[in-house]
Amino acid sequence: MANEPLTRGERTRQDLMEAAYRLFIEQGYHGTSMRQIAEEAELALGGIYNHFSAKEALFVTILDAYHPYHDILPALNEAPGETIEAFVHAAADRMVSALEDRPGFFNLIFIEIVEFEGRHLPTIFNQAVPQLEALLQRFQQTPGALRPLPLPVLLRAFVGLFFSYTLTEVLMAGSFPPDYQEDALEGLLDIFLHGILPSTGHA
Amino acid sequence: MANEPLTRGERTRQDLMEAAYRLFIEQGYHGTSMRQIAEEAELALGGIYNHFSAKEALFVTILDAYHPYHDILPALNEAPGETIEAFVHAAADRMVSALEDRPGFFNLIFIEIVEFEGRHLPTIFNQAVPQLEALLQRFQQTPGALRPLPLPVLLRAFVGLFFSYTLTEVLMAGSFPPDYQEDALEGLLDIFLHGILPSTGHA
């Protein structure tokens, strides 16, 4: 959070990116016009092209700067927890906080999948590999035995937990009695933990 | 599959819907033009408006006709299986087949979430409630004990399994050694089953 002074140009670039981010996740890529972005950033249309060569270049920059890996993976890796259970709960708490801060968190990924057919994902993912590996190490090194599971599967199950939570929430929102879904995330975590820990002794 | 003869108008409407479906899931809503749809359906632009009053009405009709609940939920409900384990595996197989038949299956949902802010989802979901309830009954009635879990959580974990599988596949595609992700779905299922079944006696 060290706010080094930004040059005028850097400031404008920041404003543009924030404006574009907000508009993209609300309206999609093709649903957002360069004029809307200019207006939201309080800039004339032509001014955008001093900072970004084209609309797609702007999107790619945003995808790169705002995708979930940047915020979420470090938050997960820094979660405390001396047992697997404690760690998973702490990590989930952090994930939920991050998700609440930015309700449109996954939208960027959905836009990329639908409107760009996932073209830019491999690059993004490769940046995240070190963080993902650290996360795996954390699972392995934290005391408390795990069932013998392939590590990528463990990782996919864990990450997928939050896709499951978020998407089923959106899909089923307001259609189940509210008291029924109060602790849905805890329930999902419970299934996950029970699923990855050895049977013995676990409730 | 009973192909009753369609009137000329019904045939055209069908063609339009199929063309629009293909284009929407490939390019998104705002990324697809009415002219593209007309061309793909081999119709003049103006002809579309004999069948649909506006572009959004066309999308809503498509969302209603092609969303996953129509194909997938009945397929799940009809899956065989005399134990929970057998049922979950059979249901997962059917889900995977459905997903492979239509790789853009979830895209419709993503478009709805991003480009319409989920506006049309409640209606859709309400149609699916009976099917979802049948699925829950199936879980409850199939022999083989379950851990005490809230039913909506069980349902969300099960449905979420396929979001997890599909999305983590897309996100991590080609970045893990291929042999590592061969049986990812089986691994996820294993965690899920282990997570919902009582500890005793289960591997």
Next chain:
DNA sequence: CCTACCGATCGGTAGG
């Protein structure tokens, strides 16, 4: 960084 403009394309309609 803005003004003023480009050609192309958009969703939708009138009229037959």
Next chain:
DNA sequence: CCTACCGATCGGTAGG
């Protein structure tokens, strides 16, 4: 169901 058209808006650029 098509032809021909509407006004509006699109991404992008020249020129200063």
